[in-house]
Amino acid sequence: MRIGEVAAAAGVSVRALRYYEEQGLLEAERSPSGQRRYPASAVDRVHFIQQLYAAGLTSKDVLELLPCVHTGRATPAMMARLVEQRDGIDRQIAELTRARARLAEIIRIGHEHVPAVGAAS
Amino acid sequence: MRIGEVAAAAGVSVRALRYYEEQGLLEAERSPSGQRRYPASAVDRVHFIQQLYAAGLTSKDVLELLPCVHTGRATPAMMARLVEQRDGIDRQIAELTRARARLAEIIRIGHEHVPAVGAAS
DNA sequence: CTTGCCTCTGACGTCAACGTCAGGTCCTAG
DNA sequence: CTAGGACCTGACGTTGACGTCAGAGGCAAG
Structure with missing residues (x-):
């Protein structure tokens, strides 16, 4: 998926997705021309990030928790x-x-x- | 009560109390020398304000709701x-x-x- | 009277999670 | 081939709820 599609699907801004990447919360493949390509699972990932933000966690907090989410360990x-x-x-x-x-x-x-x-x- | 006492009792900073006054959320009498004097009820008031902040309301939101709390109407x-x-x-x-x-x-x-x-x- | 803590009024600093603008690139439809 | 979205990378702007510092006064104790 392209960044605009993910943003629309997750109900956040394109800027927010770039910010998440900047904070290390959301990786993206790059097309040959440098455009970000996301798997469909990114939408759910973004939802989760938003939930944690809503719970008052900072980007740094989320960053510390995500490895467990990702790896299950x-x-x-x-x-x-x-x-x-x-x-x-x-x-x-x-x-x-x-x-x-x-x-x-x-x-x-x-x-x-x-x-x-x-x-x- | 003096501002420091209220702050300690409510678990917030002195600065926060001055900020609440600035926003119109918390009035205070003034001693002849200009120092703020709060009734004991101010502590509970501050607790409530904090709860509303925690609920994601802004000062402006709280300001709009407080009249009902105050007057009961x-x-x-x-x-x-x-x-x-x-x-x-x-x-x-x-x-x-x-x-x-x-x-x-x-x-x-x-x-x-x-x-x-x-x-x- | 002075020491030391509390309080006062500005006023600038901070931090997070983006918003927004500039200047340039990509790509798809006609 | 060209117009116009969507996308890119910086980089500065914004907002809310205070933090913090400066400089000046107040107040109970000794």
Whole structure:
């Protein structure tokens, strides 16, 4: 696949893909003329990278985790990092859940004070 | 409370509190000499702000939501925003859950390949 | 009164993940 | 063969949430 196709399929910009390559997160073959050629699996790879970004990981973090993803093997140190990141995600989910609860409470109270929002009472 | 106390209690920097004030997220009384004085409730307020930041909201977003928190009332437009943000958090939790599942899977596979990590089999 | 820590107001620095622009190349349809 | 997308490599710009430094004042203790 060409870079534009991958970008469209993964829902990111072309620039982002070049940036991922720059950071060592995504390799690409090169056509004789120097254009990047990606395997179809790159789309999923990009999705995963985005998920990790969304989890608050940096490029450097992702770079440290990707070898395990790629090879299916991990050193004990890498395993520790994986577990650490997983637990970090758990903490984030917990925090988000609390934030969500607070918002939901505000919404509930708001409905009491502004009930006429389409409810034909 | 003085700014340093609030910062310590809320686990953020003094600079952050001044920044919140700059953004209109956190008001403070002033002592005659110009020093900021916060009510004890400021600590919780800061926690909430941090939660919303963690949920990916910007200062501007938070600024738009805070009136409802403060007054307990909301216009329909603000209710819509609240609901929108709550749903955004839901989407984020879903994404994080997927990311967590992928990491957990990698960890599981890793354990197969590197089982001797303290398991005295 | 002075020592030492806290606080104040600017104001510039930082860092990540890209956006964007410039100037040039490639390639495919007509 | 030529027009016009898609692609290339730099390289500087952007944004948000602060960090950090400078220079000046405030305040409880001894």
